[in-house]
Amino acid sequence: MMERAQVIGSIALRNVRRQARRSILTASAIVLGIGLLMFIRALEAGAHVMYVDSATRMGTGHISIEHPDFMGSQDLVHRLAAGDIALAMQEVEGASPPGELGAVFPQVNVGGLAQTAASSIPVRISGVDPELEGEVSFFADKIVEGRYLEPGDQLEAIVGVGVAERLRVELGSRIVLMAEGTGGELESQLVIVSGLFRTGVPEVDRGVVQLTLSTAREWLELDGDATSLSVVLASDDRTGQITQEVRERMAAAGAGPDRLAIRPWWEAMPDLYAGLRADTVQTYIMLLVLLAIVALAVVNSVLMAVLNRTREFGVLRALGLNRSAVGAMVMLEGVVLTLASGVAGMLLGFAIALGLFGDGIDISGLFGEELSFAGAIVDPVVLPVVQFVDVAAIFIIVVVIGILATLYPAWHATRIEPAEAMKTDE
Amino acid sequence: MTPSAEGSARNPAVEARGLWKTYGEGATAVHAVHDVSLAIERGEFVALCGPSGSGKTTLVNLIGGLTDPTRGVVEVDGDDVGAMSERARAQLRLERIGFVFQAFNLLPVLTALENAEFPLMLRGVEREERRKEVLELFEHIGLGGLEDRRPGALSGGQQQRVAVARAVLGAPALVLADEPTANLDTAASDALLDVMELLNQERQVTFIFCTHDPRVMRRARRIIRLVDGHVERDAEKEPGDLPSWVLEPVGA
Numbered sequence: 255m256m257e258r259a260q261v262i263g264s265i266a267l268r269n270v271r272r273q274a275r276r277s278i279l280t281a282s283a284i285v286l287g288i289g290l291l292m293f294i295r296a297l298e299a300g301a302h303v304m305y306v307d308s309a310t311r312m313g314t315g316h317i318s319i320e321h322p323d324f325m326g327s328q329d330l331v332h333r334l335a336a337g338d339i340a341l342a343m344q345e346v347e348g349a350s351p352p353g354e355l356g357a358v359f360p361q362v363n364v365g366g367l368a369q370t371a372a373s374s375i376p377v378r379i380s381g382v383d384p385e386l387e388g389e390v391s392f393f394a395d396k397i398v399e400g401r402y403l404e405p406g407d408q409l410e411a412i413v414g415v416g417v418a419e420r421l422r423v424e425l426g427s428r429i430v431l432m433a434e435g436t437g438g439e440l441e442s443q444l445v446i447v448s449g450l451f452r453t454g455v456p457e458v459d460r461g462v463v464q465l466t467l468s469t470a471r472e473w474l475e476l477d478g479d480a481t482s483l484s485v486v487l488a489s490d491d492r493t494g495q496i497t498q499e500v501r502e503r504m505a506a507a508g509a510g511p512d513r514l515a516i517r518p519w520w521e522a523m524p525d526l527y528a529g530l531r532a533d534t535v536q537t538y539i540m541l542l543v544l545l546a547i548v549a550l551a552v553v554n555s556v557l558m559a560v561l562n563r564t565r566e567f568g569v570l571r572a573l574g575l576n577r578s579a580v581g582a583m584v585m586l587e588g589v590v591l592t593l594a595s596g597v598a599g600m601l602l603g604f605a606i607a608l609g610l611f612g613d614g615i616d617i618s619g620l621f622g623e624e625l626s627f628a629g630a631i632v633d634p635v636v637l638p639v640v641q642f643v644d645v646a647a648i649f650i651i652v653v654v655i656g657i658l659a660t661l662y663p664a665w666h667a668t669r670i671e672p673a674e675a676m677k678t679d680e
Numbered sequence: 681m682t683p684s685a686e687g688s689a690r691n692p693a694v695e696a697r698g699l700w701k702t703y704g705e706g707a708t709a710v711h712a713v714h715d716v717s718l719a720i721e722r723g724e725f726v727a728l729c730g731p732s733g734s735g736k737t738t739l740v741n742l743i744g745g746l747t748d749p750t751r752g753v754v755e756v757d758g759d760d761v762g763a764m765s766e767r768a769r770a771q772l773r774l775e776r777i778g779f780v781f782q783a784f785n786l787l788p789v790l791t792a793l794e795n796a797e798f799p800l801m802l803r804g805v806e807r808e809e810r811r812k813e814v815l816e817l818f819e820h821i822g823l824g825g826l827e828d829r830r831p832g833a834l835s836g837g838q839q840q841r842v843a844v845a846r847a848v849l850g851a852p853a854l855v856l857a858d859e860p861t862a863n864l865d866t867a868a869s870d871a872l873l874d875v876m877e878l879l880n881q882e883r884q885v886t887f888i889f890c891t892h893d894p895r896v897m898r899r900a901r902r903i904i905r906l907v908d909g910h911v912e913r914d915a916e917k918e919p920g921d922l923p924s925w926v927l928e929p930v931g932a
Contacts, residue, residue, distance in 0.1 A: 261794075261801055268789035569785040572746055573799050573846075574774025576767050673738075673747035676781055 292603020315484030336478030366433030381470025416460030568675025588660025596652030691758030778847030
């Protein structure tokens with residue numbers, strides 16, 4: 255029985271080799287298709303990693319901790335008390351495995367006005383701690399003129415290039431910021447422009463002003479309070495897990511969800527998350543089309559191989575091979591061909607993604623002047639990322655294609671009537 | 681005629697009763713086999729003759745279960761071939777019938793040796809044992825040294841000998857041979873026919889040949905002449921004789 259299976263297998267393999275030209279043509283289609291699929295997925299995964307990275311480094315962090323109502327109200331009434339901030343910082347450190355934690359920093363974020371003698375525009379004002387946040391801040395990387403904030407700065411502020419343009423200010427210019435304080439009255443603060451940043455996200459460049467956290471706290475009479483605490487992790491891999499751990503620890507310490515909202519970035523930035531999902535769906539649709547083409551190539555090749563060998567299958571049946579054995583032989587031919595070329599395609603994909611474009615691929619052409627995706631900053635150079643889950647999924651897809659695409663030809667081969675088959679000319 | 685263990689000993693090797701095979705319907709229907717009834721006993725050496733298109737190949741295909749009868753019954757060892765499941769027919773062909781097809785029909789990806797041993801391998805005969813049988817027979821029929829060649833590297837006559845070897849190896853109960861000598865010279869056909877005669881005499885293998893070849897007909901001990909799908913004449917004869925009627929034109 256073993257030997258019978260072996261011989262059937264060996265005939266199938268020899269047939270793949272015997273039809274070398276057709277096998278090579280089919281294999282090339284599969285190799286290219288799967289290679290391209292692998293590369294596109296790696297590029298998309300890389301782009302998503304980058305979008306998430308830049309978005310989280312714009313201030314929200316991988317995990318954002320706020321008063322539950324602040325997201326809706328943006329009112330300083332719904333702020334984090336100094337005690338909660340200290341507790342949260344401690345629990346975040348406790349919940350993060352060594353090496354996972356990038357930075358934890360409080361921020362004050364309020365809406366307000368920026369005024370000069372020439373103009374007055376609405377802006378989003380952020381008080382940031384340059385010591386805690388500077389290392390990971392995206393803005394620090396995007397300074398085009400002047401410098402980023404430094405510990406000890408008092409009146410210094412950085413503004414987007416669009417803000418500077420609208421207010422007609424330059425480095426060293428003065429701006430008056432106005433915002434509602436904790437008491438509900440308008441408070442004003444004079445700042446001096448020490449740096450200009452260009453992120454590529456128009457709404458950020460045209461509407462964000464950053465000053466130091468200490469100045470913001472003093473100005474708005476916040477003492478040690480803040481509006482949010484952001485946690486930047488070393489990578490996005492364990493965001494969900496760490497968020498859950500922090501939630502549990504905070505609840506145990508008496509700060510449950512009614513007091514603190516602890517959100518992973520996909521809850522804190524729902525627009526970005528929706529954008530990434532839509533992008534993934536779009537890619538999958540494209541990949542499905544690609545896979546359908548690959549599957550058709552396999553169906554075509556195996557079916558042609560069966561049709562050309564009608565007589566041979568007739569002989570096998572006449573010699574006493576039953577229908578299922580004939581079907582198995584054809585299945586094996588198709589699956590072996592698909593699997594071998596599928597794996598080769600995956601290697602090609604690896605080679606393209608990590609070899610050819612291992613240093614990154616410039617996608618700025620896709621975005622034009624505005625380098626943003628769903629509010630996230632886009633770095634024009636994407637590093638392809640090959641994820642284990644994609645490799646596994648693509649491998650399974652290859653196997654499934656091999657089986658599905660060979661089913662019909664195999665069924666056709668089992669229907670061959672030996673007496674009829676042996677009359678046919680090859 | 682119920683098949684049973686005791687009964688099978690008395691059953692003919694092949695029996696056909698009111699057997700028809702019709703292609704097409706109505707006015708265009710062609711009766712390839714037309715009300716054939718015959719019984720072939722175990723150990724017979726039978727030649728089916730008749731002009732081309734007289735239904736010889738169709739009759740052999742019906743006996744081997746390669747095609748279904750339109751009407752009537754065909755039995756091998758008392759088992760109704762038409763009533764068998766597909767799987768049972770495959771098993772019948774594998775275990776009890778050897779085929780030599782009109783075109784040689786070797787598997788192109790297998791070597792001569794692998795082609796010849798293929799049915800034995802499917803039957804589960806040990807590798808050593810079947811290789812020994814194949815090599816002995818190959819030596820005997822002039823295929824010694826060609827074991828590892830693929831069919832494409834063999835002459836027509838050599839391929840036909842491999843096909844005959846495939847059919848007779850393991851001494852099946854019945855060998856159905858469609859024009860086995862058509863592509864062979866006298867010496868090669870004599871060598872093959874010797875092998876077949878020996879199997880017939882020593883192991884009681886039943887042989888049914890479809891043939892135009894007087895050399896085959898001479899050796900046969902019974903000749904059945906088909907014309908237009910039915911049995912025109914069916915007669916036993918002495919080995920070596922060639923009755924004049926077998927070569928007469930149809931209707932004479």
